[in-house]
Amino acid sequence: MGSNMAEAHPVGFQWVMEAKARGARVVHIDPRFTRTSALADQHVTLRAGTDIAFLGGVINHILTNDLSFREYVQAYTNASCLVGERFEDTEDLDGLFSGYDPRTASYDASSWAYESVPVEERPGGRAKEQAAPYQHGSGGPPMEGGAQGIARDLSLEHPRCVYQVLKRHFSRYTPEMVERICGVPQDLFLDVCRAWTANSGRERTAALVYSVGWTQHTVGAQYIRAGSIIQLLLGNVGRPGGGVFALRGHASIQGSTDIPTLFNLLPGYLPMPDVTHESLAAYLDGVRRPGQKGFWGNADAYTISLLKEYWGENATEENDYCFDYMPRIDGDHGTYRTAMDMVDGKVFGYFLLGQNPAVGSAHGRLQRLGMANLDWLVVRDLTMIESATFWKDAPETETGEIVAQQCRTEVFFFPAASHVEKSGTFTQTQRMLQWRDQAVEPVGDQRSELWFFHQLGLRLRRRLAGSTDERDRPLLDLAWDYASEDGEPSAADVLRHINGIDLRTGRTVGGYTELKADGSTACGCWIYSGVYADEVNQARRRKSRFDTGPYDAEWGWTWPMNRRVLYNRASADPQGRPWSERKALVWWDAERGEWTGHDTPDFERTKPPDHVPPAGSSGPAALRGDDAFIMMSDGKGWLFAPAGLADGPLPTHYEPHESPVRNLLYGQQASPVRKVYGRPDNPSNPAPPEAHGEVFPYVFTAARLTEHHTAGGMSRQLPYLAELQPELFVEVSPELAAERGLTHLGRAHVITSRTAVEARVVVTDRMAPLHIDGRVVHQVWMPYHWGQVGLTTGDVVNDLIGVVADPNVFIQESKVLTCDIRPGGRPRGSDLVDYVEDYRRRAGITPWTGVRIVTAGGHDGPGHTEGDPWEGPS
């Protein structure tokens, strides 16, 4: 779902085809009919933005018909845990959960906690401003007392046990409701339910694949939660052939999350310190709670080892390991906030490192106007990209909004080294690090980022040498002495330090369990610890698939600890025996007293399945022998999330921010905690219950092509790829073509309240009109790779999209919005500005449109605008 794997990840899709050839049934659920649909056994078209309604229907089907894998659910999930009496569900509050504050549009999640767990009131405003849930990328959120007895009802009958709470929450998600919301006929929906449940359980497993079709929504994290709930109920997590697979879109996008260039994260999903963390102890208290279970309990060792890697000998116990050198976050410092701050003149310098926001980020116009208002901009890339040349050829130069002679931004373009001109690791989508050897030297001024940032650091330190300013200490005390190879810092040596070093012996540690909280180890990223075990670059291993077993343990290295299947303890029953012989992965070998199997066990090797920890233990020692989810604070897979999410403990169907229809399930129309930026330069199209939605009557979605890569910097300049996909186009159904007078291969333009873009029309049955609650809804699709530079050029599709985001992770809702489409080319020059202005006027759009976000219970909630935005239609 939410993935066009055959076209976006074609080489990975060979394994789906392999499975199909061996008898697996492949179901593709997506708004568009694509090559993935063509190769699947079944394709289900649904309205973009309604996946939770569909998935909620599947959950309801499983619970109503008692089709869950009962023993798995009882043993490994939190189904039996009792939720506190203060919890109120969306069933009770017209689409809101308990704890909602309309003023900050956030939740105090304390009422979602388990009955027996102590919690303090936690206003959600701060967590929401920092995208705090993103910090749980390698384990669950902290929870005090997770190791102590949580009140349970193993019969799953108690009205407040998670299983019953779940049943009640999803009871409205009936096949009839799925049909009315998603436009999926009931028989087709039930067919998918039957396929999913029949292929799960003791003997069979089903895998779930998603991509950015799921993440780029205001409720994206809850899409994935909904899929995970199904997979947990059916026993499809931690087992061979099961799982929830995120297909990521860039060579090291997984790596750049693990070792983040993200404002709210440090390596290994340690949170970035915020203003409430005046000391290391205060910080650690926020990461792991007293009496919590699992390996997050050792967060002190991971954090102190990171500080030792950052500041070396200067980091000592006496000075809190230089914790105070860390800059503190205190709000939203995400990329969209930063772009708006650039427009507002609050940011002076910007580095773009292999990224092209002028084309690749939502609301390209906002991005470009921001970059045009900087003191300086550094672009590092292989080729000239739109983000480097905006001052002379951006769409705004056509409308007169950017004029080179008046644009003050100083631009430095540094040519980058390519993937064959440097060595290093990429982390691919299943957490595998693969090392690349350098093949050739780069030419001219081309340099790697490793060289650039190492050099920048050396030069900054030289410039500041002798400074007595306290603010310069973190830079001057930084450990910046990596081994060098021919004047370049050695990537292998950096990887060694990421792996971790035992400072007493100077040798690499074998894994994160060897990290210490006493300053005797230094480690750059605890989850990568083990990648350089035994002083060997494990990511460089290339043992051929012809010479190894099905799990290929000696090709590359997968975090954590080379485990290929996460939480694989769950592949065995509570007693440690495989659930079935044909689905055996790891199991307990009683004779040798250890876990063994085809994969590296994701469990303490010698902890027996019947182990019961002594009272008062915490951290890993508190994990029972059947606590398969070793990173969770209670050792269980969470059907219900008692903490950690900004938008509710259970997925709930909300309409997208821009939608042509009213929410049929609740008075609350769209996510009540979605992150809006109400400003005149970021208008929204109106959505019910607001008036004038008919001005933008169609559902719009965008996606990739096989032959181009995101913003096009690595594809539109290549002759082969430019020839294979030479022009921007828009796909519409024959019915919509007739309605709007569009002709196949003719020109058309798509309009939103942000701008209009022009493309060639493709009329195709692939875009089927949907019947939504008695009316026909048309969907429009465009690929988004084009810009004004390259061998093939075209309008920037991302310019159509406004900025509104998921409150958990601040990812924008770019997979669904509303639009109009008209035949012929768009107006040119300043006429374009007038044309879009006229659309905004007709739709009655102001900075308040779309930002009065509470609609439950007939409330007229406050508008979430920035300061005092200029009034009237923008």
Added chain:
Amino acid sequence: MGVRRWIRAWPVYRQLTGPDPLGRGKAAESARSAGLVPRTERADRVVDSVCPYCAVGCAQRVFVREEPHEHVVQIEGNPNSPISRGRLCPKGAASKQLVTGPQRVQKVRYRPPYGTGWQDLDLDTAMDMVVDRVLEARRKGWQDRDAKGRTLRRTMGIASLGGATLDNEENYLIKKLFTALGALQVENQARI
């Protein structure tokens, strides 16, 4: 060329007498084609690499020739990979053009404020200019404490975006250096 060789060079003759009666294979081969050798055969070195586009992580083999200067002659899939089994998609298969094409910029380019075109700039000078600007932007955006007196120790003057196509080791140094500078608006495609 003797008459017999001349006749054998005639495709129709080879179609009639050889194993390729439809003339779609060996029978249609010219002398020039017969003498061609794959670029990969003439490579001096083969280097293990990974495709730089999507996140599947297909293994590549980079074929390098040393003469007349070190250069990439071909990039192919690696059949040994348990991930890709030697296959590449159109983008991965085009990655030799990505690496060797004329679109690659080789020199630092500089556009001064209010400028209408690019200028040349020496790499060393450019690096020092960036050092100046980083320190100045850092100073202008510096914040020691918030209104409640809590530690901030940061600058809001510098931002960064990128990393999803870079190496883990590079991202590590980027985050480390920016953190030491007090710059925290460090962002990535993973947010997008």
